[in-house]
Amino acid sequence: xxxxxxxxxxxxxxxxxxxxxxxxxxxxxxxxxxxxxxxxxxxxxxxxxxxxxxxxxxxxxxxxxxxxxxxxxxxxxxxxxxxxxxxxxxxxxxxxxxxxxxxxxxxxxxxxxxxxxxxxxxxxxxxxxxxxxxxxxxxxxxxxxxxxxxxxxxxxxxxxxxxxxxxxxxxxxxxxxxxxxxxxxxxxxxx
Amino acid sequence: xxxxxxxxxxxxxxxxxxxxxxxxxxxxxxxxxxxxxxxxxxxxxxxxxxxxxxxxxxxxxxxxxxxxxxxxxxxxxxxxxxxxxxxxxxxxxxxxxxxxxxxxxxxxxxxxxxxxxxxxxxxxxxxxxxxxxxxxxxxxxxxxxxxxxxxxxxxxxxxxxxxxxxxxxxxxxxxxxxxxxxxxxxxxxxx
Numbered sequence: 001x002x003x004x005x006x007x008x009x010x011x012x013x014x015x016x017x018x019x020x021x022x023x024x025x026x027x028x029x030x031x032x033x034x035x036x037x038x039x040x041x042x043x044x045x046x047x048x049x050x051x052x053x054x055x056x057x058x059x060x061x062x063x064x065x066x067x068x069x070x071x072x073x074x075x076x077x078x079x080x081x082x083x084x085x086x087x088x089x090x091x092x093x094x095x096x097x098x099x100x101x102x103x104x105x106x107x108x109x110x111x112x113x114x115x116x117x118x119x120x121x122x123x124x125x126x127x128x129x130x131x132x133x134x135x136x137x138x139x140x141x142x143x144x145x146x147x148x149x150x151x152x153x154x155x156x157x158x159x160x161x162x163x164x165x166x167x168x169x170x171x172x173x174x175x176x177x178x179x180x181x182x183x184x185x186x187x188x189x190x191x
Numbered sequence: 192x193x194x195x196x197x198x199x200x201x202x203x204x205x206x207x208x209x210x211x212x213x214x215x216x217x218x219x220x221x222x223x224x225x226x227x228x229x230x231x232x233x234x235x236x237x238x239x240x241x242x243x244x245x246x247x248x249x250x251x252x253x254x255x256x257x258x259x260x261x262x263x264x265x266x267x268x269x270x271x272x273x274x275x276x277x278x279x280x281x282x283x284x285x286x287x288x289x290x291x292x293x294x295x296x297x298x299x300x301x302x303x304x305x306x307x308x309x310x311x312x313x314x315x316x317x318x319x320x321x322x323x324x325x326x327x328x329x330x331x332x333x334x335x336x337x338x339x340x341x342x343x344x345x346x347x348x349x350x351x352x353x354x355x356x357x358x359x360x361x362x363x364x365x366x367x368x369x370x371x372x373x374x375x376x377x378x379x380x381x382x
Contacts, residue, residue: 002334003343004331007328007330008235010307010309010332010345011206011227011309012307012347013354014229037228039324040226042320045319047228047238126230129236130232131230131231133238141199142195144194148196155358156203159203165347169371171369173367174354174365178264178267179271181361182360183271
């Protein structure tokens, strides 16, 4: 018998990702977003939900483009900072000593120090309430060579992604392998 | 200098969650979905992207309701199974020995053996390509008492959620705490 705890945004895990965009003066901004995920395989799409009060909201509306920057464990302090402070008050790239690089073809900056970057062109806007969901088509992915295998596949154990626990307010790293995906159910063993 | 690896759905981490729905005969079905995430705080919304070929697609279209079932590490084999086999061919609840429970007020089943369940009423449908994004308003969350603290807050280390590495095709558990969220940047220390 389960207990009702009311209508809450309690899925586990949530990602911790950082959204890059330019303001009206072409100054780069970054904000941390957890209400984010892949939403289509072909065309490859990612959706990012953002409050209207954020600088990033205005920036995406203006330039119709953004980046999704995937952090590694070593970037966790930058991730936390970008979720606290506003691009309306300061240039977070400068504050954190991070390097903004403009994406080819689209007017959005990415973080050079993060291992994986998705370059996104705005496809759809869905106003849901406190948050507006921006869905972008992923036009390219950039990766640090040291997190790729010989076939250019990103290696999870080298990326070291971050989960955010919305309930307990902690960032977590990844743990042990549990199971190979698409294992035959009857023969699969917990690793 | 980053390397372009082409337009891919490479965010890290992705969640591994299981979607519950009824078919036209009110038989319960479950499928694993990774293209899923919270999309609004108020009203609390979760979005789930599903291929049109899936039984779950027809079911959500019919009943305008679904559940998002959050697995624990011990459920990883069930999660993998529900991502391989189709509800068009078999009743996965019966096959896996899982217990379907109908949600109050909405016509959707949840998995009694999973620790956290979101009960969702369909709010919006967005056709993106291979996948259609269903956004649901979370009308209630049900939880096993043993994963809650005294204030009914879910405890991350007791839920033991699962990440799916889309590139490497492995399920992972959670690792160590990295940082307290909303730490003051200058004073925060890696734990």
